[in-house]
Amino acid sequence: MNLEEKVIALKEHQKKLKAYTHVSSLLFYDASTSMPPGAAQSMSDTMGVISGEIYSLTVNPEFKALLNDLYEQREALDFQTRREVEELHLEQEKMEKVPKEEVVAMEEAENLANHYWEIAKKTNDFSIFAPHLEKLIEMKKRYAGYINPDGDVYDTLMNEYERGMNRAQMDPFFDALRKKLVPLIKSVGEAKQPDTSFLAGPFAIDAQKALSEYVMDVMDIDKDRCILRETEHPFTIEFSKNDVRITTKYVEDDLTSNLYSVVHESGHGMYELSIDDALQFSVLGAGATTAIHESQSRLWENYIGRSLPFCKLIFPKVKELFPDQMEGVSAEDFFRAVNVAKPSLIRTDADELTYALHVMVRYELEKRIFEGDLTVSELPAEWNRLYKEYLGIDVPDDTRGVLQDAHWAGGAFGYFPSYALGTAYSAQIYDALRAEVDVDACCEKGDFAPVRQWLTEKIYRHGMLYTADELIEMTCGKPFDPAYYVDYLEEKFSRLYHL
Amino acid sequence: MNLEEKVIALKEHQKKLKAYTHVSSLLFYDASTSMPPGAAQSMSDTMGVISGEIYSLTVNPEFKALLNDLYEQREALDFQTRREVEELHLEQEKMEKVPKEEVVAMEEAENLANHYWEIAKKTNDFSIFAPHLEKLIEMKKRYAGYINPDGDVYDTLMNEYERGMNRAQMDPFFDALRKKLVPLIKSVGEAKQPDTSFLAGPFAIDAQKALSEYVMDVMDIDKDRCILRETEHPFTIEFSKNDVRITTKYVEDDLTSNLYSVVHESGHGMYELSIDDALQFSVLGAGATTAIHESQSRLWENYIGRSLPFCKLIFPKVKELFPDQMEGVSAEDFFRAVNVAKPSLIRTDADELTYALHVMVRYELEKRIFEGDLTVSELPAEWNRLYKEYLGIDVPDDTRGVLQDAHWAGGAFGYFPSYALGTAYSAQIYDALRAEVDVDACCEKGDFAPVRQWLTEKIYRHGMLYTADELIEMTCGKPFDPAYYVDYLEEKFSRLYHL
Numbered sequence: 002m003n004l005e006e007k008v009i010a011l012k013e014h015q016k017k018l019k020a021y022t023h024v025s026s027l028l029f030y031d032a033s034t035s036m037p038p039g040a041a042q043s044m045s046d047t048m049g050v051i052s053g054e055i056y057s058l059t060v061n062p063e064f065k066a067l068l069n070d071l072y073e074q075r076e077a078l079d080f081q082t083r084r085e086v087e088e089l090h091l092e093q094e095k096m097e098k099v100p101k102e103e104v105v106a107m108e109e110a111e112n113l114a115n116h117y118w119e120i121a122k123k124t125n126d127f128s129i130f131a132p133h134l135e136k137l138i139e140m141k142k143r144y145a146g147y148i149n150p151d152g153d154v155y156d157t158l159m160n161e162y163e164r165g166m167n168r169a170q171m172d173p174f175f176d177a178l179r180k181k182l183v184p185l186i187k188s189v190g191e192a193k194q195p196d197t198s199f200l201a202g203p204f205a206i207d208a209q210k211a212l213s214e215y216v217m218d219v220m221d222i223d224k225d226r227c228i229l230r231e232t233e234h235p236f237t238i239e240f241s242k243n244d245v246r247i248t249t250k251y252v253e254d255d256l257t258s259n260l261y262s263v264v265h266e267s268g269h270g271m272y273e274l275s276i277d278d279a280l281q282f283s284v285l286g287a288g289a290t291t292a293i294h295e296s297q298s299r300l301w302e303n304y305i306g307r308s309l310p311f312c313k314l315i316f317p318k319v320k321e322l323f324p325d326q327m328e329g330v331s332a333e334d335f336f337r338a339v340n341v342a343k344p345s346l347i348r349t350d351a352d353e354l355t356y357a358l359h360v361m362v363r364y365e366l367e368k369r370i371f372e373g374d375l376t377v378s379e380l381p382a383e384w385n386r387l388y389k390e391y392l393g394i395d396v397p398d399d400t401r402g403v404l405q406d407a408h409w410a411g412g413a414f415g416y417f418p419s420y421a422l423g424t425a426y427s428a429q430i431y432d433a434l435r436a437e438v439d440v441d442a443c444c445e446k447g448d449f450a451p452v453r454q455w456l457t458e459k460i461y462r463h464g465m466l467y468t469a470d471e472l473i474e475m476t477c478g479k480p481f482d483p484a485y486y487v488d489y490l491e492e493k494f495s496r497l498y499h500l
Numbered sequence: 501m502n503l504e505e506k507v508i509a510l511k512e513h514q515k516k517l518k519a520y521t522h523v524s525s526l527l528f529y530d531a532s533t534s535m536p537p538g539a540a541q542s543m544s545d546t547m548g549v550i551s552g553e554i555y556s557l558t559v560n561p562e563f564k565a566l567l568n569d570l571y572e573q574r575e576a577l578d579f580q581t582r583r584e585v586e587e588l589h590l591e592q593e594k595m596e597k598v599p600k601e602e603v604v605a606m607e608e609a610e611n612l613a614n615h616y617w618e619i620a621k622k623t624n625d626f627s628i629f630a631p632h633l634e635k636l637i638e639m640k641k642r643y644a645g646y647i648n649p650d651g652d653v654y655d656t657l658m659n660e661y662e663r664g665m666n667r668a669q670m671d672p673f674f675d676a677l678r679k680k681l682v683p684l685i686k687s688v689g690e691a692k693q694p695d696t697s698f699l700a701g702p703f704a705i706d707a708q709k710a711l712s713e714y715v716m717d718v719m720d721i722d723k724d725r726c727i728l729r730e731t732e733h734p735f736t737i738e739f740s741k742n743d744v745r746i747t748t749k750y751v752e753d754d755l756t757s758n759l760y761s762v763v764h765e766s767g768h769g770m771y772e773l774s775i776d777d778a779l780q781f782s783v784l785g786a787g788a789t790t791a792i793h794e795s796q797s798r799l800w801e802n803y804i805g806r807s808l809p810f811c812k813l814i815f816p817k818v819k820e821l822f823p824d825q826m827e828g829v830s831a832e833d834f835f836r837a838v839n840v841a842k843p844s845l846i847r848t849d850a851d852e853l854t855y856a857l858h859v860m861v862r863y864e865l866e867k868r869i870f871e872g873d874l875t876v877s878e879l880p881a882e883w884n885r886l887y888k889e890y891l892g893i894d895v896p897d898d899t900r901g902v903l904q905d906a907h908w909a910g911g912a913f914g915y916f917p918s919y920a921l922g923t924a925y926s927a928q929i930y931d932a933l934r935a936e937v938d939v940d941a942c943c944e945k946g947d948f949a950p951v952r953q954w955l956t957e958k959i960y961r962h963g964m965l966y967t968a969d970e971l972i973e974m975t976c977g978k979p980f981d982p983a984y985y986v987d988y989l990e991e992k993f994s995r996l997y998h999l
Contacts, residue, residue, distance in 0.1 A: 020549035023542070024523050027530060035533075039724035040743030043522070046781075047739070050519035054553075225538035240546070244539030282545075 118410030155371040158415035192498040195337035202254040237269035268301030275461035285465040295423025310444030312336035344392035363417040425486035617909030654870040657914035691997040694836035701753040736768035767800030774960035784964040794922025809943030811835035843891035862916040927985035
């Protein structure tokens with residue numbers, strides 16, 4: 002094969018890979034939105050076979066030879082193809098470093114740990130989960146050793162979710178956050194609180210559904226290629242750029258839960274819907290990184306969605322759908338209520354201001370566990386101590402404490418920091434956006450085309466062509482700087498609470 | 501490898517095949533129940549890749565050698581394994597006879613034909629569809645020639661859907677039907693018609709949904725393993741015996757459309773839910789044939805579901821959900837109304853009595869097309885002539901005539917007769933069932949466990965272990981006899997219409 006033929010073979014391989022990714026994403030989506038409960042085992046059987054097929058596709062000798070050839074000649078390739086080769090090469094190298102038995106054993110241990118975590122959470126008994134957590138931690142240490150024998154374990158694990166993320170970057174980031182946010186949250190807690198009584202409902206589910214569709218229309222989400230379904234834990238998943246699924250959850254006594262889930266997931270969705278056609282069958286046809294993806298959902302949810310102009314835009318519809326609940330309430334009242342900041346126990350319910358501190362607790366604990374400074378048995382007490390120190394609240398039980406998240410039970414250590422990083426990216430991107438686009442005017446007109454065009458031009462269309470650092474530099478004209486995030490929060494909440 | 505190892509390899513192969521079948525069924529299901537409209541192309545891309553993978557699994561040389569070895573030694577295998585080997589061998593032989601290019605070309609032609617059929621149906625213009633239909637017919641003739649060079653073309657095509665089905669069997673079957681049913685339908689049409697005004701609605705969709713769930717409970721469908729969703733054309737699909745999906749369609753001014761769809765699809769579902777665990781990862785773990793499957797849905801829909809005792813059982817719930825519409829209506833009135841027989845234009849809306857004649861029209865036309873006695877351009881006029889002759893009605897346009905069904909556009913020639921055969925099987929099975937189980941008593945008690953147990957024992961559990969002929973013989977103690985069907989219809993409708 003000459004170089005041209007090799008490139009064609011590479012593209013064919015990616016097309017096949019894309020089909021398998023479609024299929025495994027669809028299995029996950031089906032399990033979350035439709036599957037009858039008794040089908041879990043057969044779903045898992047099929048998922049196992051498909052994972053094995055994806056593994057074989059990546060590590061088979063024929064493809065390995067092709068990829069190595071192309072990797073050596075990568076300077077001769079066009080930019081997109083070179084990036085594809087780099088991504089695939091990295092993935093293949095990593096897969097080959099970890100013995101297949103270890104991968105299978107880890108998947109089994111994660112399934113088991115998840116099962117016992119569910120029981121532990123339900124019965125508020127950490128000891129049921131503890132031995133499985135210990136085993137997973139040992140396995141993840143071993144796994145990091147395979148991938149990166151000379152590297153730091155926790156850095157290696159964070160890299161699984163956000164390439165380039167490490168403690169050298171995250172420590173000062175979280176330090177800065179802590180120094181500013183802990184006192185700010187304290188002042189906010191002592192200030193006069195806004196009225197939120199009208200957000201207590203009940204809100205009829207059918208009317209909430211109408212609000213979801215309205216919000217998607219306001220954001221100009223292309224419903225020909227994107228649909229909304231219900232799940233327990235909202236998420237976005239894409240099968241192709243022309244098939245994006247967003248999900249939400251309806252709660253009768255909480256209007257904002259669904260409302261801001263839809264705005265958040267539509268942010269994720271808009272990203273996927275706007276990736277260049279040229280990347281459609283490429284491994285690069287997806288959001289750049291976990292944190293960059295989160296920056297787009299948070300940008301829409303908090304920076305735009307919780308702004309006064311956006312609240313003014315959507316409030317007439319809210320009032321039309323819930324006239325009794327919104328009797329005597331103004332758009333400004335609504336804006337203040339959806340921005341209430343109050344330390345709480347559960348991360349996923351946290352407001353914009355306190356959210357990062359929830360993540361910080363997890364970051365510190367993970368770091369110390371993988372540094373060997375903290376044992377699993379010490380984890381619950383340390384969790385509670387940090388919640389008191391950072392958020393000023395007492396954790397009443399492990400169910401609402403150390404057992405609240407599914408991440409550790411699924412072996413996802415090093416994932417949490419990308420949430421905070423993503424939110425911090427948003428602040429800097431939002432600043433750059435506002436310098437070029439009149440976002441408030443878009444809210445007033447109810448036309449977000451200029452915002453979407455700017456984001457598409459700067460971020461969306463590129464898919465995974467660039468790293469997170471490159472994208473931030475290209476979009477904002479300078480490297481990532483967490484000061485934007487801290488300044489944004491300080492300014493917004495000082496104004497809201499008249500500090 | 502010794503024989504034992506070969507058998508293990510065979511079972512592993514089937515497990516993989518089962519996962520791929522799960523995946524391709526899920527793609528189809530997702531396209532029918534969820535997928536956004538703009539995603540059709542990416543769905544089709546993925547489907548193409550997965551079909552190719554299934555093809556490769558079946559025809560790869562390593563598996564071929566294994567299967568040939570096992571086929572030669574099949575007498576030494578246990579019954580189930582021997583049947584698995586036979587099925588796989590047959591499938592492989594068939595696949596190898598047809599050149600892959602031909603399969604791909606046929607799929608493409610079917611996609612195209614389907615597209616133009618939709619336009620033709622929408623615009624009532626048969627000429628848009630005609631050239632594509634002609635091309636498909638030529639391709640199917642060629643296909644039959646590959647599969648069975650010395651056989652009859654139409655017999656070969658029918659065999660694709662129902663093994664063993666042929667004109668020698670179907671001609672006398674349809675002759676007998678025509679002779680009895682055409683005059684019976686005429687007499688029914690001249691008799692006094694029951695009142696059906698209370699079935700005109702409107703019936704609130706939410707209440708109809710409650711009725712669906714109630715009916716599934718009455719039939720004791722295991723909702724832990726089977727769920728109901730909505731589609732344009734109701735169907736049942738199974739991903740495993742623990743993951744069965746049934747679908748329905750809600751129409752506001754038609755109560756019975758959804759009601760009997762749910763009963764019908766629950767019949768299909770109950771079959772899949774009751775197949776032996778031993779067949780779970782086997783190619784035999786599915787309903788025996790298309791017609792046997794249809795016999796089970798029709799048994800529940802018509803023979804049980806449209807009986808007076810069943811109507812008496814469910815009518816209190818109908819009355820509770822629709823008190824205004826059912827004011828002054830008795831269970832007997834309801835029974836008479838859901839059994840109204842009236843020649844109509846559309847097969848899928850046809851009643852129990854006239855249904856088989858709709859199928860007969862298609863059978864005759866298909867037969868003559870593949871015998872070369874009928875051209876595509878003569879098809880519409882001939883369709884209309886037969887509807888007049890058999891059903892006594894005038895076809896006003898091709899949209900409600902020759903263009904009504906999707907089957908031909910999808911290349912499914914020879915499929916229709918299995919619908920009529922399945923319904924005829926039901927009659928004979930129902931007769932055998934009633935000889936051993938007091939079905940009326942089950943309706944009175946609202947407990948169908950004895951019926952399900954009997955059907956499981958005789959049919960469901962066996963999956964594809966036996967042929968249709970063997971199953972009928974085992975269940976009824978004699979070979980298939982269409983007289984049961986004709987007698988049943990004659991007796992039921994003579995009584996209903998006091999003939």
